[in-house]
Amino acid sequence: MLSEITSIFIVDDNKDIQVIYKKLLEFLGFEVMGIAINGKEAVEMFTSFNHKPDIILMDHRMPVKNGLQATREILQIDPDTKIIFSNADTNVKEESLALGVVDFLEKPFISKSLLNCINKIQDLH
Amino acid sequence: MKNLNPKLKISEQNYESILKKYPQVFENAPDGILITDSKGFILDCNITEQELIGYDYKEIVGKHITTFHSDKYKELFKKKLREIKIVGYVEAELEIVQKNGKIIPIWRKGTPVQDENGNVLNIVAFSRDISNIKEAEQKLTKLNIELEQKVEERTKELKKSEEKYREAFNRAEFYKDLFTHDMNNNLQAILSAVDLACLLLKNENNSSKVDDLLDKVKMFVEDGARLISDIKKLSKLEKEDQISIQSIEVLAILKNVIEFSQNQYQDKEVNVETEISYEKVIVQANELMKDVLENIMLNAIKHNKNLVVEIMIRISKIEKDGINYYKFNFIDNGMGISDDRKEKIFQRGFMEDKSLRGMGLGLSLVKKIIDSYNGQIWVEDKVQGDHSKGSNFIIFIPEGVE
Structure with missing residues (x-):
């Protein structure tokens, strides 16, 4: 990791989930560097980031462009x-x-599972 | 009868003698028998033939065989004469016209009597009334056609019911899919909020944050409950062809809905203004009117980033195509709806555009309910041409009687 604080980019169309994820992740000491409401916005925002996020938390079923499509483009x-x-x-x-995502979480998942995934990614470095 | 076998090539005399020898065979034969010369002129006939044609012996003998044919079969003899020389016999179904004008279908078989050189001397023809067979045939054909029609009808019915079931299946799948998606998202929000609340509880200073979170959880649970209820109502509306509609008063319902929706979002101030100049507003609707109003109100509040949500409710009367309606305007200061989504938001049906997923079921339910009232619903911009200033939901519902 380049910086000490792990940065996370949230992609989810559900506003309630966005808000709770952000609060939860920030409470756990992560930096939420952005929230995209669909796959299209996710790709656009990802392209525009000067510093790329350490981790993207990507939902699948979203309007305009779904998670799989956005993942494919971002990994390209x-x-x-x-x-x-x-x-x-x-x-x-x-x-x-x-496609090459690190982990898959089946909704609804407990925060511990998410944290485990994040830790696993951090351990890789 | 030996003499009727062309291969024997018996002479005329022989033939005459056999007829003389066995006159009872000729007269008592169950089929009509005609004997003509080589050109088809009748030389002799038996009683059965006379009865069949319906003329006396004298009226028949000397006439050409085709004299008694119906118009359709006048040319038959010429055609068959060629055939008889080649094949050795001819068979045909034809019609004869009786003396009384009645047309009778008959079967006739002609056999030539030839000389040693193969020249046709006579023709012996057997005739049989096939009215019964023809009638049965026609009946059969008719039955066949009827049967085919019935099969076709049944197939259509079957296809229709198959389509109906397929549609019902698709709809059920859609609801299942929608329910799974929306409910799981809902549970995800609840789970994450509870997790966060647990983490926050480790520090006593966080109690106000925990309270906020628990309020959110309460809201998520209510959202989930509403989703279940919406799905139940939608599927009921889809199932029932006949929705009972009566005259109901809306203002009392509206008052309750306004109070309810103002209390739903504690982090938002909701100002509701009304412009209603009637003591009672009676419309042709039913108990689902509450869902219509609730959905419109909650949407206006939920999709609104302002700290102070402003909603103006205006009710007026309007006549359109000879029908009297109450017109409801719900004007909000929310984030608005772009033109390309103005129609789609009401169409979260099972044929939906996948891009609409996650939009909630509320407005589809509202549209279904309004349709069942023979009303109309659509959305316009609060400020025409600039959807970002807010929306104006317009509903027409037929006026009821007091």
Whole structure:
């Protein structure tokens, strides 16, 4: 990690989830460097970041562009991007892992699971 | 009858003698028998033939065989004469016209009597009334057609019901999918909020933050409960063809809904103004009117980033296409709805555009309910041409009787 504080980019169309994730992650000592409300916005924001986020927390089912599509595009831009993929349905689990996401979380997941995923990514470094 | 076998090539005399020898065979035959010369002129006939044609012996003999054919079959003899020489016999179904004008379908088989050189001397023709067979055939054909029609009808019905079931299945799948997605998101928000609350509780100074979070959790649970209720109502509306509609008073319901929605979001101040110049507003609706008003109000508050939410409710009367309506305006200062989404927001049906997912079911339910009232609903910009200033939801509901 370049900086000491792990930065996280949240991609989820659900406003309630955005707010709670942000509060939770910040409480746990992470930096939430941005929130995108759909896959299209996620790709645009990712492209525009000067410092890329350490981790992207990516939802799948979103309007305009879904998580799989956004993941594909982001990994094309930077194949080293660490993405934690989440969805209520596990039907996209295999596909997301095949694309190269680090982990898949089935919604609803407890915060401990998310933290484990983040720790695992940090341990890789 | 030996003499009727062309291969024997018996002479005319022989033939005559056999007829003389066995006259009872000729007269008592169950089929009509005609004997003509080589050109088709009738030389002799039996009683059965006379009965069949409906003319006397004298009226028949000397006439050409086609004299008694119906118009359709006048040319038949010429055609068959060629065939008889080649094949050795001819068979045909034709119609004859009786003396009384009645047309009878008959079957006729003609066999030539030839000389040693193969020249046709006579033709012996057997005739049989096939009215019964023809009638049965026609009945059968008719039955066949009817049967085919019935099969076609049944197939159509079957296809229709298959389509209906497929549609119902798709709808059920859609609701299941929607429910799974929305409910899981809801549970995700609750779970994360509870996790955070637990973490915050480790420090006593955080109690106000925990209170806030628990308020949020309460709201998420209520959202979940509303989702369940919306799905139940939507699926009920889809299922029932006949929705009971009566005249109901709306102002009392509206008052309750305003109070309820103002209390739903404690972190927002909700100012509701009304412009209603009626003591009672009676519309053709039912108990689902509450859901309509609640959804519109909660949407206006939820999709609003201002600290002070302003909602103006205006009710007026309007006549359109000869029908009297109450017109409801709900004007908010929320984030508005862009033009490309103005229609879509009401169409979260099972044929939905995937990009609309996650938008909630509320407005689809509202649209379904308003449709069932024969009303109308649409959304305009509060400030025309600038959707970002807020929305104006317009609802027409037919006026009821007091």
